[in-house]
Amino acid sequence: MVMADDPPRRQPTLEAVAELAGVSRSVASRVLNNAPHVSQVKREAVERAVRELAYVPNPTARALATRQTGAAALVVSGEDPSIFADPFFAQVIVGASAALEEADLHLMLCLAATDRGRRRVEELLRGKGADGVMLMALRENDPLARTADEAEMPVVFGGRPVGSAPRWYVDVDNTGGAREATEYLLSRGRTRVAVICGRLDTEVGRARYRGYQDAMLAAGLEPFPPNEGDFTEPSGAAVMAALLLQHPDLDAVFAANDNMAAGALRTLREAGRRVPADVAVVGFDDLAAARMADPPLTTVHQPIAALGRETARMLAALIHGETPTPLILPTHLVRRASA
Amino acid sequence: MVMADDPPRRQPTLEAVAELAGVSRSVASRVLNNAPHVSQVKREAVERAVRELAYVPNPTARALATRQTGAAALVVSGEDPSIFADPFFAQVIVGASAALEEADLHLMLCLAATDRGRRRVEELLRGKGADGVMLMALRENDPLARTADEAEMPVVFGGRPVGSAPRWYVDVDNTGGAREATEYLLSRGRTRVAVICGRLDTEVGRARYRGYQDAMLAAGLEPFPPNEGDFTEPSGAAVMAALLLQHPDLDAVFAANDNMAAGALRTLREAGRRVPADVAVVGFDDLAAARMADPPLTTVHQPIAALGRETARMLAALIHGETPTPLILPTHLVRRASA
DNA sequence: GCTTCCAATGGGAGCGCTCCCACTCCCCTT
């Protein structure tokens, strides 16, 4: 006969610690939670027992008892999972992760791309699988917005969704950044400043176009109509080509993000236009790639890691019962060679 | 008098569902878990009750009872949190997330950069805060390797750690890829093929140098000594500059990743060497940036999303009690203009 | 010296679910 094939050597429990320390579970629990009403002697006894047994509290049991999971979810929506492959999100995560760590919260990452994924997120929200949620990259009329709203759980938006402004959000000053970029182009004497928009079904896309528009109108110039790209390099190249055809005399272009600016640069190069001599180009995002572009891209820097950090901080505050206020992070122009 | 300020309107429980459906908790539980031994009538009654109450099972309670959290952790080690900002990880995550979704597992992301972060990971492992772990980017002698080993929990390594090969891992054929890249350079008639290594305290760095070495030796050529960069663009530029000084006659260079290749390209350009006419350059990784480099970079493609996907799949298999075998994913050369 | 108060303590009732097990029928063998 063999031994039982499943040696149930389980983790020690609080009960075991208490017993070894010669105290009750209550006292042991208090020591672990750093709560008052424990004598120094027993406190030390418990600490010794914890060390001896290499005890680690079971987070699940604690979660059940306290009704707090100790986790925050970062939900990235969008039909295409590869939207997430954008280094943008990696940066956001670095920031969010750091802030969450400070608040002693774990990070659950949910890419709600497929139907199944969305359903799982929904269950997470409604089943209280996390203490709070950060919602990013929601599309127009995203059903997740409603679910999040109904779930009785703190929700912070990273970047405002299209249309309504939620109760709590952290966003970047897209309009201001776009305005600054356009004004800069104007200040360099350019007058025929074209624009390559991002998707206009996103708030980012709209806000950046708005900033461009503001600056043009303020300068008494006619803004170009919104030529829509989809934030990718090829779309930037395509829109640039179309622009060149319709307005051969343009002398500058503001692209709503760096990827599209890179595409524009490529088209311009292929068309034999010199940058910035013939056409000045400004992007938005200040990705690593912007620095390495040829020529290095003048672009609007946005604090991506800070966006993640502040979103997470706001969520943590909410979870702790505080009432933070929405936040808009500043952007600033980084001058390089392309404009 | 005001009403109680904390309306404890709680989620309905299984108990409530059972009561509404006129069955016992056991039966309701069976229905929810799709278990047998339930009559059709009661099954439907329970389903109706679930809908009526908009019942969602509490994952925490389930986790406590089953001793399964339903989550897998992806731990990214490394002293510098920004290592994670590398688009590499974003890709890995997309793959892992998809595979985890299929296995109905949630993704917990842990960036173990700070001491506090490492401690939290340790607690996660030892406290059974997840059903399994994927470990990536471990450094030499990383204490996490031991903790993971001791934790009685499935562990899969994404990329082998330096030195020991763990029981379960998914890796990319770094040596084969580097060999292929070098062979290609050789086959184009280059004979003075230099190398820019990655950090040699990582297995990736070593394996890629090994591949380069193999190819050189097989061709009867003297391999260059390992000139170590740290996988960043500036380090590639610096090593390239040093190389040019010591070996002005070199006619090709294999860089252990695309970032360093980009740096090399920059140095070469500044030194007035034409690529590929004077010096051919091959990178490794096939990042998006490689395509946009000037000239577009010939590089070794590695299936990053697949790495994430397979790592997650292996972990899921382990969690389900299966016994998978380690996996090495193929790489292949992508020919572009730089070589 | 006697009440008053509060720090210290441990018992016990949950938190919401799973799962073992005992029990009842009912159908199908021999």
Next chain:
DNA sequence: AAGGGGAGTGGGAGCGCTCCCATTGGAAGC
């Protein structure tokens, strides 16, 4: 006709923790 087997069912004991509450005893207040 008696027995076995299994499907269907519900009760109850956990899972490991927190937290309320009753109890104790010694210090402080009068």
